[in-house]
Amino acid sequence: MTSSSGRHASYGAQKSAAAVPTTTAAAAAASAVRSAFSAYVDVSERTIFHLGSRLRGMKLNRFQKLFLAAALVVSPLLAHLLLPFWLLLLAMPYLLAWYLYLAYAQLKNPKRRRFLGILWPYLPIDPVRIFQVNYAFWDFVDQYATGPPREVAFKLYQDMWRQKRLRGGPKISLNVDYGGKNGTRLDIYGTDVNRPNHVAYLSEKENRRPVVIFFYGGGWTSGDKSLYSPISKTLAARGYVTVIPDYSLWPRGTPEDMLHDVRKVIEWTHAHVRAYGGDPANINLIAHSAGAHLCVLVMIRNAMRLSEACLNSRLASLSPDRIDPLCEAEVAASEDVLHKVHGMIMISGPFDIADHLEFESLRGVEEISCMARLFGHNEHSFAEASPTRLLQQCRRYIEAGEFARHLPHNWLLLHGHRDQVVPFSSSLKLFEALDKSGIDHIVLKTYEEPDHAKLIFDLMLPEREHSSDFDVELCDFFARCRKVARYKRWLSASRKAREAGAVFGAAGGLDAAAMDDDAAGTAAAGSLAHPSFKEFEESLEEQAASAAADPAGSYGREKRLMR
Numbered sequence: 368m369t370s371s372s373g374r375h376a377s378y379g380a381q382k383s384a385a386a387v388p389t390t391t392a393a394a395a396a397a398s399a400v401r402s403a404f405s406a407y408v409d410v411s412e413r414t415i416f417h418l419g420s421r422l423r424g425m426k427l428n429r430f431q432k433l434f435l436a437a438a439l440v441v442s443p444l445l446a447h448l449l450l451p452f453w454l455l456l457l458a459m460p461y462l463l464a465w466y467l468y469l470a471y472a473q474l475k476n477p478k479r480r481r482f483l484g485i486l487w488p489y490l491p492i493d494p495v496r497i498f499q500v501n502y503a504f505w506d507f508v509d510q511y512a513t514g515p516p517r518e519v520a521f522k523l524y525q526d527m528w529r530q531k532r533l534r535g536g537p538k539i540s541l542n543v544d545y546g547g548k549n550g551t552r553l554d555i556y557g558t559d560v561n562r563p564n565h566v567a568y569l570s571e572k573e574n575r576r577p578v579v580i581f582f583y584g585g586g587w588t589s590g591d592k593s594l595y596s597p598i599s600k601t602l603a604a605r606g607y608v609t610v611i612p613d614y615s616l617w618p619r620g621t622p623e624d625m626l627h628d629v630r631k632v633i634e635w636t637h638a639h640v641r642a643y644g645g646d647p648a649n650i651n652l653i654a655h656s657a658g659a660h661l662c663v664l665v666m667i668r669n670a671m672r673l674s675e676a677c678l679n680s681r682l683a684s685l686s687p688d689r690i691d692p693l694c695e696a697e698v699a700a701s702e703d704v705l706h707k708v709h710g711m712i713m714i715s716g717p718f719d720i721a722d723h724l725e726f727e728s729l730r731g732v733e734e735i736s737c738m739a740r741l742f743g744h745n746e747h748s749f750a751e752a753s754p755t756r757l758l759q760q761c762r763r764y765i766e767a768g769e770f771a772r773h774l775p776h777n778w779l780l781l782h783g784h785r786d787q788v789v790p791f792s793s794s795l796k797l798f799e800a801l802d803k804s805g806i807d808h809i810v811l812k813t814y815e816e817p818d819h820a821k822l823i824f825d826l827m828l829p830e831r832e833h834s835s836d837f838d839v840e841l842c843d844f845f846a847r848c849r850k851v852a853r854y855k856r857w858l859s860a861s862r863k864a865r866e867a868g869a870v871f872g873a874a875g876g877l878d879a880a881a882m883d884d885d886a887a888g889t890a891a892a893g894s895l896a897h898p899s900f901k902e903f904e905e906s907l908e909e910q911a912a913s914a915a916a917d918p919a920g921s922y923g924r925e926k927r928l929m930r
Contacts, residue, residue, distance in 0.1 A: 461492075463500075463504065464496070464500040464501060467504065468734070471737070472734045474618055474740070489734075491734070496731050498731075499730060499732070510818060539555070539556050539557065547613075547614065547627070547632070548620065548628060549619050551614055552612070554610070554612075555609070555610045555640075556596075556600075556608065556609040575649075576606055576607060576608045576645050577608070577649040577845070578610065578636060579608070579609050579610070579651050580610040580611075580632060580636055581598055582654035582659070583611075583655060583656075584657045584820075584823075585616070585657055587625065587737060587741055590616065591613065592612060592613045595611050599611060608644060608645035610632070612632045614658075614661070617737050622752060625661050630665055630705065633650065637707070650707075650709055651710035652712065652713075655715060655716070655820075655822075663716065663754040664753075668757070669705045670764075670770055670773040671757070673706065674770050677769050678763075706772075706775065707775075708775040710848055711775050712779045712841065713778070713780050713794070713797075714781045714822050714823065715782050715788070716789065717738075718754045718793050719793060719797075720738065721749045721750070721753065721756075722755075722793065723738065723793065724749070730787075754800075755793075755797050758800035761804065765803070765804050770804055770805065774806060777851065778808065778809040779809075779840075780797065780798055780809070781813075781822060782813050783813070783816070786818060787819065807855070808851045810847075812840060822837050825837045
């Protein structure tokens with residue numbers, strides 16, 4: 368058994384052995400400093416001696432000698448006075464990074480430690496992390512200093528000035544309560560119904576305008592609806608009623624608060640947009656970055672809920688104790704508003720939280736970003752908040768044919784190929800997942816030049832030089848949506864006609880009474896038993912020359928990757 372004195376002796380030996388490397392390292396460091404200082408002194412002495420020998424051979428006047436003497440006296444003092452400046456210059460990257468961390472990375476940060484009863488802030492000291500944070504910050508400053516925000520600010524000021532003096536024209540309502548949490552409001556901008564050169568499609572039955580709801584980005588932490596009012600002017604010029612809401616932001620709002628606000632905005636718009644000349648059957652969502660993530664997440668969760676209810680009702684229909692079990696689920700699905708959204712235009716959204724966290728880690732900004740803290744710091748919560756991951760869990764609903772019918776049928780995904788904030792792979796993976804879910808009409812378009820925010824700036828300022836064709840792409844997308852809707856109505860009418868035993872004429876046309884107004888003019892396409900959309904479109908062009916103005920192509924079950 369080891370004695371107490373033996374244990375103390377061994378501990379002392381270990382302590383002495385551990386102290387030897389430390390002492391040796393300190394001595395080596397001190398020796399290196401002394402060697403460097405002696406080399407500096409030696410170089411300085413040789414420089415001064417060389418300068419003195421040169422000066423002795425020169426003929427200087429009194430003024431030059433006075434200037435040289437003053438320089439020799441002031442130079443050492445100036446070097447000492449500038450030393451704090453040089454030290455501050457070297458410390459500036461750390462000070463900037465620490466300021467950003469103090470401002471954005473302390474709330475709910477698990478890396479903060481408590482010492483002496485005080486919760487101390489977490490500040491990084493790794494030079495690589497400091498460099499990454501500084502690079503991200505100055506890149507952000509460069510984009511906003513050299514980009515279009517100055518023009519956007521001037522246009523925003525003009526719009527605010529004009530709104531105060533508006534007489535007639537579009538109907539505008541600001542700060543409308545839509546039932547959101549944390550006191551959120553929305554702005555709604557009507558269109559000038561007498562505008563002669565609008566390009567938007569009007570509902571033929573009620574002469575109502577299509578509606579666009581715009582959800583801004585901002586990393587789930589920042590943004591304000593008033594900053595995006597120029598978008599309403601761009602869309603109003605094309606005949607769209609525009610709704611721009613605020614939604615709950617972190618840290619005041621939770622993810623569930625944000626999703627609740629998105630749902631409430633859509634429901635409020637569907638219930639009240641008629642008063643502003645909008646068509647509730649033609650509501651489209653345009654969302655950017657974090658707003659795009661929230662919109663897609665709301666739609667997928669809603670489709671999962673409705674699909675689960677309908678599948679459970681199917682299973683319950685086998686029970687003799689239930690009478691008409693499908694009725695309740697089908698009625699709930701028919702009354703749901705979200706899946707009736709006409710179009711989804713999603714721009715540069717982070718649709719996979721785990722993948723985006725890895726991308727942020729490569730940039731060195733994952734600790735400043737609120738994303739990991741907002742969504743729970745664990746893989747399960749990340750998967751529940753990731754639309755791409757949720758779509759992979761919906762195989763049962765997709766195979767049962769329930770999932771796609773509870774989602775919006777028209778999707779346009781836009782992403783800059785050189786986006787440094789959200790990688791292009793985010794939209795590509797969502798495109799592939801939606802493709803497998805059975806969506807009717809989905810298009811992914813990538814731009815080579817635009818960065819993360821340029822598409823939104825181009826929508827604010829479409830007349831800018833070097834702007835992208837985003838507004839043109841919107842018009843083309845909505846034109847394709849109308850064609851797809853017309854094709855689907857025609858297929859539905861033909862199916863109903865066949866089920867009712869409708870008689871086909873000699874030319875193979877369908878009974879026009881079995882079709883609605885849009886499909887009645889396309890009876891000649893009835894000769895095709897199962898026509899593709901391309902064949903249907905060709906028959907339209909043969910029947911009406913006006914259809915030739917729309918973009919040609921197969922959009923009936925369209926999955927496109929555009930570059």
